[in-house]
Amino acid sequence: MFRYPRLFGTFTLLALLAACGSRERPAPPPRDSTATVPVRQTAQCLADLRGMNVAYRVLPDKDYGNGCGLSGAVQLVEIGVPVTGLGAVRCGEARAFSAWVRNAVAPAAYQILGSELASVQSMGSYACRNVVGSVRNADRRSGHAVANAVDIGGVTLKDGRRIGVLRDWASPDPQVQRFWTTIHDSACRRFGTVLSPAYNAAHRDHLHLEDDGARLCR
Numbered sequence: 001m002f003r004y005p006r007l008f009g010t011f012t013l014l015a016l017l018a019a020c021g022s023r024e025r026p027a028p029p030p031r032d033s034t035a036t037v038p039v040r041q042t043a044q045c046l047a048d049l050r051g052m053n054v055a056y057r058v059l060p061d062k063d064y065g066n067g068c069g070l071s072g073a074v075q076l077v078e079i080g081v082p083v084t085g086l087g088a089v090r091c092g093e094a095r096a097f098s099a100w101v102r103n104a105v106a107p108a109a110y111q112i113l114g115s116e117l118a119s120v121q122s123m124g125s126y127a128c129r130n131v132v133g134s135v136r137n138a139d140r141r142s143g144h145a146v147a148n149a150v151d152i153g154g155v156t157l158k159d160g161r162r163i164g165v166l167r168d169w170a171s172p173d174p175q176v177q178r179f180w181t182t183i184h185d186s187a188c189r190r191f192g193t194v195l196s197p198a199y200n201a202a203h204r205d206h207l208h209l210e211d212d213g214a215r216l217c218r
Contacts, residue, residue, distance in 0.1 A: 036061070037072030037090065045072070045091035054079050054098050059088050067141040068128035081106055085122040088147045093125075093211040096190045097150055100209070104186035105155065112179045115157035121164075123151035123206050132202045143193070149210040166205035169197045188217035 049056055055078035063069040073088045079098040089097065101120055109117040126147040131140050143149035154164030168176050187194045187209055195208040199218035 037092075039072075042072035042091050045095055046074070048095050049074070049091070049098070052095070052098060052102075054094075056094065064128060066128070068145045070126070070147055073126075073147050081117055082119040083122050084119060086125055086150065088126045089150060090146065090148045090211065093148050093150060093209075096211050097209060100183075100187055100190050104190075105183050108179055108182045108186075109155060109157055112175055112182060113157060113161070113163070114175075115159040115161065118156045118158045120155050121153045121162075123153045125150045143210040143212055148212060149193075149208060151206040151208055153206045164205075165197065165207060169204075192216065194218065 046056075046058070054076065056074040056076050059070055059073045059075055061069070061071050061073075070088055070090075072091050074091050074094050075088060076083065076086060076094055076098065080102050083101070101117075105120065106117045109115060125144065127142070127144040129142055129145060131142045144151075152165070154162060154166075154168070156162045163176060163179065165180075169180060171177055171180075184194065184196055184207065187207065191209045192212040192214040193208065193210040193216045195203045195216070195218050197204045
C-alpha cells in the first residue's frame with residue numbers, strides 16, 4: 001500500500017518542476033495507434049507494474065472494428081491513490097499514469113496545496129471515437145479508441161477541497177496555479193501527448209494524457 005509520509009519525504013519540488021521545455025517542438029507523425037501491442041512489450045510492462053506494487057487485472061485483447069479495440073490492456077485496481085471513472089487502459093499508459101499520480105500529483109498536492117491527495121477524478125480512458133476539437137485531425141481515431149489515453153478532470157484533497165480543471169485551471173490563487181503547472185510539466189515528461197485547456201476549447205475541462213511518443217506538450 002502506498003504511504004504518503006514516506007513518499008513525500010523523498011521528493012522535492014525541484015524534481016517536480018522539470019518542464020517539457022519552453023519552446024514547443026513540432027510533433028512527429030503519429031504512430032499507428034491501432035497496431036497490436038507486442039506480447040513481449042506487454043509482459044515487460046506488467047512486470048514493471050508489479051515492481052511498482054500496482055494492482056491490476058489483465059484484460060483480453062478485443063478488436064471492435066473501425067480502428068477501435070484493446071491490446072495489451074489492463075484495469076487498474078490499486079495504484080495507491082483512488083482514481084474514479086477509469087476504465088481499460090493500455091499497459092504502457094497505465095504505467096505512466098500510475099507513476100505520474102504517485103510521484104508527481106500526490107507530492108505536489110501535499111507540498112504546494114498543503115493537503116494529502118484523497119482521489120483523482122478521471123473522465124474516462126477507452127472510447128471508440130475520433131479526435132475532437134481539431135478540424136485537421138477530425139477523421140483520425142483518438143488515442144481513446146485503443147485505450148491509450150486518460151482524461152483527468154481534477155483532484156480531491158483530504159482537507160475536502162476539490163481542484164477541478166474547468167473551474168480552477170485559471171484560478172487566481174497562485175498556489176493552485178503552481179499546482180497545475182507542476183503536474184502538467186511532469187506529465188509532459190511522462191506522456192507523449194499532453195493537452196490542457198491551453199490547447200483548445202475541447203480540452204477546457206480536462207487534461208488529456210496519452211502514451212504515444214508524439215512529444216506534444218500544450
